[in-house]
Amino acid sequence: MDTTVSLAGLTLKNPVMTASGTCGYGVELAPFLDLSCLGALVVKGLSVRRRPGNPPPRIVETCGGMLNAIGLENIGMEAFIEECLPGLGVLDTRVLVNILGESEAEYGVLVERLGDQDGVHGIEVNVSCPNVGKGGIAFGADPCMLEKLIRFLRPKTRKPLIVKLSPNVTDVGEMAVRAEAAGADALCLINTLRGMSVDSETRRPRLANVVGGLSGPAIKPVALRMVWEASGRVRIPLVGVGGICTAQDALEFLICGATAVQVGTAQLRNPQACVEILGGIEEYLERHGIARLADLIGSLRMGS
Numbered sequence: 001m002d003t004t005v006s007l008a009g010l011t012l013k014n015p016v017m018t019a020s021g022t023c024g025y026g027v028e029l030a031p032f033l034d035l036s037c038l039g040a041l042v043v044k045g046l047s048v049r050r051r052p053g054n055p056p057p058r059i060v061e062t063c064g065g066m067l068n069a070i071g072l073e074n075i076g077m078e079a080f081i082e083e084c085l086p087g088l089g090v091l092d093t094r095v096l097v098n099i100l101g102e103s104e105a106e107y108g109v110l111v112e113r114l115g116d117q118d119g120v121h122g123i124e125v126n127v128s129c130p131n132v133g134k135g136g137i138a139f140g141a142d143p144c145m146l147e148k149l150i151r152f153l154r155p156k157t158r159k160p161l162i163v164k165l166s167p168n169v170t171d172v173g174e175m176a177v178r179a180e181a182a183g184a185d186a187l188c189l190i191n192t193l194r195g196m197s198v199d200s201e202t203r204r205p206r207l208a209n210v211v212g213g214l215s216g217p218a219i220k221p222v223a224l225r226m227v228w229e230a231s232g233r234v235r236i237p238l239v240g241v242g243g244i245c246t247a248q249d250a251l252e253f254l255i256c257g258a259t260a261v262q263v264g265t266a267q268l269r270n271p272q273a274c275v276e277i278l279g280g281i282e283e284y285l286e287r288h289g290i291a292r293l294a295d296l297i298g299s300l301r302m303g304s
């Protein structure tokens, strides 16, 4: 059975990836998961300089998910290149780096520097983090700013650019169209949905940042709808993410047009989630007599 998929010029041995921010820089997860079994590993969002992130509490459990307001804490691109990338290079998987800038110029520096590294196979451009004061979301919420940013970044690398879209917009299809027109090689949908949680006893917000990003099973129907909408508007491949916990969840995204899937919150609860999801996908292909996983992508049956 052939589980390979082609994403933005990269061949992935299977469609299952970790989602950015939920597996650190890979090394943290290595004792619990054989990273080489992944289709790709997406590392925590990197900025030009180290970021301390938001003050705690930064994580709250919610019904069917969690809120986070990490604020893009990360070690910065140079520390990543020196300390983490050499270890990732020995893995038999694709390494995608997720980036976040506070300005076009910062995104440009990140794409040039990280795009130059042999061990980096592609760049996921996060224009959608809802938990930071400036940067990211401004680009992800305005179609003109998004298009201008991607046009600016496109000539800076030959590596695939995957644009990670925000669900916190009125028309995600429009954002998808603009990113494709500007030269994106693939799109990733979705980042977290803005939310909040309050302790009624103390009448205080549970997150120090007051608002955070909702992830986990609660957002799956929204993510699935957005992938399906985008698949009808663009030709470039899509990566589906949002609430995927089981093989069945992943299959729904593939059927709705995603070429690959990412697993985030589920990975925090169960570090083996990706392996179990991959096993379930293979079992499904066998049961349905589908020899090539690629034939399942976008195979949603409509009408009677």
Ligand SMILES: Cc1cc2nc3c(=O)[nH]c(=O)nc-3n(C[C@H](O)[C@H](O)[C@H](O)COP(=O)(O)O)c2cc1C
Pocket (backbone or CB within 6 Å): 019, 020, 021, 022, 044, 045, 046, 068, 070, 072, 098, 126, 129, 164, 190, 191, 192, 214, 215, 216, 217, 219, 241, 242, 243, 244, 262, 263, 264, 265, 266
């Ligand atoms: C703790 C945490 C940290 C995250 N950090 C990032 C990040 O650095 N960059 C990014 O693009 N997305 C980040 N995300 C969003 C996830 O990659 C993913 O898009 C989202 O959580 C939805 O998927 P899920 O429901 O499977 O978690 C983060 C999510 C969580 C829960």
